[in-house]
Amino acid sequence: MIRPRYLSSPGSTGRRRGSLFLPVLLLLGAIGIQAAPREADEDGFAYPLSRLEFNPGLDQRIFERSTFDALDIYDPYEPFNRRMYHFNYRLDQWVLLPVVRGYRYVTPRFVRTGVTNFFNNFGDVANLANSLLQLKIERSMQITARLLFNTVFGIGGLWDPATRMGLPRQVEDFGQTLAYYGTPPGPYLILPMLGPSNLRDTTGLVLNYGLETEVNFLGYHRASNKYPALTALRLVDLRHSVEFRYGQLNSPFEYEKIRYIYTRARELQAED
Amino acid sequence: MFRLLCMFVTIALSSQLLAKDIDPASYGYPLTNPFESTIATTPLQLRGPMSADQDIDQQDFSLRLRPEREFTLPDNFWAVKSLHYRVARQSGPAPLIFIISGTGADYASSQTESLKRVFYAAGYHVVQLSSPSSYDFMAAASRLATPGLSAEDAQDLYRVMLAVRAQQKDLPVTGYYLVGYSLGALHAAFVSQLDDQRHGFNFRRVLMLNPPVNMNTSIRNLDRLVQVRLENIAGNANFYELILEKLSQYFRYRGYINLDEALLYDFQQSSFKLSNEQMAMLIGSVFRLTVADIAFTSDLINRRGLITPPGYPIDNGTRLEPFFKKALLCNFDCYVTEQVIPLWRERYGGGSLTQMIDEISLYAVEDYLRQTSKIAVMHNADDMILGPGDIGFLRRTLGDRLTLYPYGGHCGNLAYRVNVENMLEFLRD
Structure with missing residues (x-):
């Protein structure tokens, strides 16, 4: 496997001299040298940049123009949002993440998965409602099947047999429904604790809460009124399952970058 | 017969000094496109x-x-006023390996995490460090920033x-062991040299993965x-x-x-795959954002006034977009010219660009x-941070302590099983 250098530097000379050297190249190929044209020099350097076509002459500034364009997001409440971003960052570091660490420490993995599955199954009610509102028939049927399987066979949603049966979870929220009916995103907002949002998605969250109150699926809403610990558990589970960490981008411009990522991700979800 | 034996021994000895070139056919790494493997x-x-x-x-x-930075840095730097690092500990006594991250990467970046999983599985305590070129390190640990x-x-x-x-x-x-990738590999060489003078750790082995050779290149x-x-x-289309x-x-x-790890791989196998130029643009953009x-950070901490006016009031609510835009217009070359060279001239009494490149490169x-047998370099023939002659330099300097892989782009193959085997083997013996 490890060969001395003189064997493995494929001669670009072979290529230059053309068909005469084809047998030699084939021979080299037979003893383990890549026959495909690769302009490696005698050191073995493969000149990766030679594969690229560059803009001739003037700098086209594609990178700069694209990035400036990406910064152009409607954010009239930026000073407030930035303060909220820092508030959330601190809350995350000093309260939420320590709580999540404790939660992970005291619960076995299957319990945590069960909790996540339960709240996901619960969330499928809203997914179904929004899928229907957006007239996505096939998706609505899939989500209905998920709800049925997971609630019945998964014992109230503690297990997730539907995913294993080929029905992956598909999220449709009220923000997406509003977007479907042409509501513009409105100003960018950072919500306390919940993080990046915009006016449309915030409205969606409120509608979602209203739906949960009305439907009272599995009696959860009434139970959560009685036992606030349920709501706490839901929040802990939410933080546990969201991978994002503040400071993860490790950039002084994390705010701007997250703003772009959030906005574009929501647009893509709405198109889907 | 004796002559033949002599000849054989001579050949065997001289081939010892040659670099280990991994043969493309038996290597088995699937991505032969350097941009694809890098991404x-x-x-x-x-x-x-x-x-x-x-x-x-x-x-x-x-x-x-x-601690003085806690007073001199603006409020919105609060999260990076102390330096964070990550320790993965084995249950009993074990060797410890430091990982130095690459350009702009912090201790929790994906490449550093991946190396941690490799070394932890092999039984090392692992300490993950941010690169001196990362935002947090610059603010919290770097004297010159x-x-x-x-x-x-x-x-x-x-x-x-x-x-x-x-x-x-x-x-x-x-x-103690030391490993670095990308720019971190270059740092590892300098740190190891420093350690051989001060004997703080006496590293047993130092592993450099895909280091830049000539910084200018x-x-x-x-x-x-x-x-x-x-x-x-064309026109105003956004990349x-x-x-x-x-x-x-x-x-x-x-x-x-x-959105899992297999996404990019599957995506590049599909008909929607990105062209070489688009991938290069993507890699280049990540570096430019870094x-x-x-x-921005260097200018602000040193109050150079190139991007942020010195004394400009910045708190948690301040819009940083104008400064971000200004910083975006500055590429690597511009950063070196505007901020690194002046500092270098000031500290070392003048000197030309060539001199500085010599001092900061390998x-x-x-x-x-050349003298230190505990150091090894692993590199890829198609790494885009190298230029002509760089691999020749590594061959001459390290001899058989250089392992050259045919593919992998820039750090794309670090987690590949052959690379992992070779890394662990080098650290072990």
């Missing part, structure tokens, strides 16, 4: 043995190394490593990546939108969205690398 790294099923995250006993710690002067960066790193050891004094360590190559010609970009459009077409075609961070430690 998608190694497919999951081809990775070497790694610990799963939940099986690792790990924790983040912080060090207060530059102007990354690029390799010897100075190495001193900062060394100080951090000593502080880490002091803070982790209850960790039962049987020996690497900087220019990376700057050039964003100068490629893109077909569908990011182009990539996102392709991704969303792909998701629509697949019928669902999966440079913008470096240029050339500065050439003799050290």
Whole structure:
């Protein structure tokens, strides 16, 4: 496997001299040298940049123009949002993440998965409602099947047999429904604790809460009124399952970058 | 007969000094396109043995190394006023390995995490360190906060490593090892040299993965990546939108969205795959965004007034977009010219650009690398931070301590099982 250098530097000379050297190249190929044209020099350097076509002459500034364009997001409440971003960052570091660490420490993995599955199954009610509102028939049927399987066979949603049966979870929220009916995103907002949002998605969250109150699926809403610990558990589970960490981008411009990522991700979800 | 034997021995001895070239046919790494491998790294099923995250006993710690910055830096830097690092500890006594991250990367970046899983699975305590060129390190641990002067960066790193050891004094360590990738590999060489003078750790083995050889070449190559010609970009089209459009077409075609590690690999196998130029642009953009961070942070901490006016009031609510835009216009070359060279001239009494390049590149430690058998370099023939002659330099300097892989781009194959095997083998003997 490890060969001395003189064997493995494929001669670009072979290529230059053309068909005469084809047998030699084939021979080299037979003893383990890549026959495909690769302009490696005698050191073995493969000149990766030679594969690229560059803009001739003037700098086209594609990178700069694209990035400036990406910064152009409607954010009239930026000073407030930035303060909220820092508030959330601190809350995350000093309260939420320590709580999540404790939660992970005291619960076995299957319990945590069960909790996540339960709240996901619960969330499928809203997914179904929004899928229907957006007239996505096939998706609505899939989500209905998920709800049925997971609630019945998964014992109230503690297990997730539907995913294993080929029905992956598909999220449709009220923000997406509003977007479907042409509501513009409105100003960018950072919500306390919940993080990046915009006016449309915030409205969606409120509608979602209203739906949960009305439907009272599995009696959860009434139970959560009685036992606030349920709501706490839901929040802990939410933080546990969201991978994002503040400071993860490790950039002084994390705010701007997250703003772009959030906005574009929501647009893509709405198109889907 | 005796002559023949002599000849055989001579050949055997001389081939010992030649670099280990990994043969492309038996190597088996699937991505032969350097841009693809750099972006998608190694497919999951081809990775070497790694610990799963939940099986690792790990924790983040912080060090207060530059307390004065707590007063001189604006409020919105609060999160990086102390330096964070991550320790993964084995249950009993074990050797400890430091990982130095690459350009702009912090201790928790994906490449550093991946190396941690490899070394942890092999039984090492692992300490993950941010690169001296990363935002957090610059603010919290760097004296000059102007990354690029390799010897100075190495001193900062060394100080951090000593502080880490002091803070982790209850960790039962049987020996110290050092590994760095990308720019971190260059730092590893300088740190090792420093350690051989000060004997703080007496590293048993130092492993350099894909180091830049000539800083000027690497900087220019990376700057050039964003100068490629893109077909569908005319007028005001946005490059990011182009990539996102392709991704969303792909998701629509697949019928669902999966944002896992296999995504990029599968995507490049589909008909929506990115062209070489688009991938180069993507890699180049990531580096340029890093440079913008470096240029902004360095300028602000040193109050140079190139991007942020000195004394400009900045708090948690201040809009940073104008400064971000200004910093974005500065590429690697501009950062070096505007911030690194003036500092270097001031500290070392003048000197030309060529002199500085010699001092901050691997050339500065050439003799050290030649003499020191505990250091090895692993590199890829198609790494885009290298230029002509760089591999020749490594061959001459390191001899058989250089392992050259035919593919992998820039750090794309670090988790590949053959690479992992070779790394662990080098650290073991």
